[in-house]
Amino acid sequence: MKTTTELKGNWNELKGKLKQKFAILTDNDLLLVDGKEDELLGRLQAKLGKTKEEIQNLISKI
Numbered sequence: 001m002k003t004t005t006e007l008k009g010n011w012n013e014l015k016g017k018l019k020q021k022f023a024i025l026t027d028n029d030l031l032l033v034d035g036k037e038d039e040l041l042g043r044l045q046a047k048l049g050k051t052k053e054e055i056q057n058l059i060s061k062i
Helices: 004-009 011-021 039-048 054-061
Strands: none
Touching: 039 054
């Protein structure tokens, strides 16, 4: 998975791509807060029904 710094730097672009791919995601689902990366992954896991590793792989491929 990308580092936290890489994620933050490209987050707006990444967020847009995730919302295009998964229409059920909202801005609140994709809220990236400092120190809360695990919470973000947990929200995505619950919403998409995927494992943490699947979410990390998905993000790293976008």
